[in-house]
Amino acid sequence: MPKRDDQAMVASWLEDHGDYLFRFALSRLGGDTEQARDMVQETLLAAWKGWEGFGGRSALRTWLVGILKHKITDHIRQQIRNRQLHEDVERDPTSDWFGADGHWQEAPKAWRASPESLFESTDFQRVLQRCLDALPALQREVFVLREMGGEDSGSICKSCDITATHLHVLMHRARMALRSCLDFNWFGRKAG
Amino acid sequence: MYSCRQASRILSDAIERRLSPMEWLNLRLHLTICGMCRNYAHNIRTLETVLLRLRDQATDSAQALSASDRALILRNIEAIAGDADTGPSAP
Numbered sequence: 001m002p003k004r005d006d007q008a009m010v011a012s013w014l015e016d017h018g019d020y021l022f023r024f025a026l027s028r029l030g031g032d033t034e035q036a037r038d039m040v041q042e043t044l045l046a047a048w049k050g051w052e053g054f055g056g057r058s059a060l061r062t063w064l065v066g067i068l069k070h071k072i073t074d075h076i077r078q079q080i081r082n083r084q085l086h087e088d089v090e091r092d093p094t095s096d097w098f099g100a101d102g103h104w105q106e107a108p109k110a111w112r113a114s115p116e117s118l119f120e121s122t123d124f125q126r127v128l129q130r131c132l133d134a135l136p137a138l139q140r141e142v143f144v145l146r147e148m149g150g151e152d153s154g155s156i157c158k159s160c161d162i163t164a165t166h167l168h169v170l171m172h173r174a175r176m177a178l179r180s181c182l183d184f185n186w187f188g189r190k191a192g
Numbered sequence: 193m194y195s196c197r198q199a200s201r202i203l204s205d206a207i208e209r210r211l212s213p214m215e216w217l218n219l220r221l222h223l224t225i226c227g228m229c230r231n232y233a234h235n236i237r238t239l240e241t242v243l244l245r246l247r248d249q250a251t252d253s254a255q256a257l258s259a260s261d262r263a264l265i266l267r268n269i270e271a272i273a274g275d276a277d278t279g280p281s282a283p
Contacts, residue, residue, distance in 0.1 A: 104229075168209065
């Protein structure tokens with residue numbers, strides 16, 4: 001049973017850093033609040049267990065974020081294993097958009113809406129989220145880490161156990177798929 | 193000369209890494225003559241800008257753990273920590 005002091009210590013970490021850790025996890029997990037909450041919990045638990053190894057060499061928050069990053073990486077690796085996510089490596093989905101001669105099957109039309117007006121539309125945000133959710137899982141994990149989490153390529157390659165070239169391929173496929181999904185579900189086929 | 197298929201890949205790579213001078217030149221040349229890829233470039237730039245705004249918003253947002261989430265976390269930690277009767281130790 002943790003001593004009363006320990007409980008107070010963990011409670012104070014939660015108080016001071018809980019929201020920060022929660023937001024950090026949320027942005028890297030594509031807005032999954034339940035998962036983000038569990039990550040905060042696991043981080044605090046690991047911090048409590050490893051407290052004696054901390055030694056105050058860095059700021060407490062930096063240390064906690066370091067633990068959280070490991071937890072997120074583990075989670076993503078697990079997801080990739082569970083869902084056999086390497087399925088999309090075998091077939092190039094961008095083939096669907098191009099003919100054998102490398103030309104567009106269907107010519108992309110320029111979106112007229114400004115980024116600002118799209119950003120301010122909650123309806124658009126909902127459609128965007130749906131399109132993100134529809135991506136093959138590894139593409140989605142990588143794209144969300146990169147674009148929503150702002151992670152650098154190096155750490156994503158490590159987390160997901162992929163090469164830089166593979167990362168570029170996944171980002172390209174995700175952009176292709178999102179552009180097409182948004183075209184279909186938001187801008188409409190006639191959107192000029 | 194790039195095909196549209198190659199150009200679309202290089203357009204995405206341009207967001208991810210520094211292009212070689214040759215890649216950059218080939219891409220420029222292709223975009224000069226290809227309106228479809230210019231449209232594609234325009235659209236993924238728009239997408240990037242929206243995503244960046246969303247990221248900034250998420251960082252600044254007041255999104256926080258609810259009181260019940262906090263209580264749940266503390267309860268769970270207490271339960272798990274209670275099971276492991278060893279108490280704190282170095283990892």
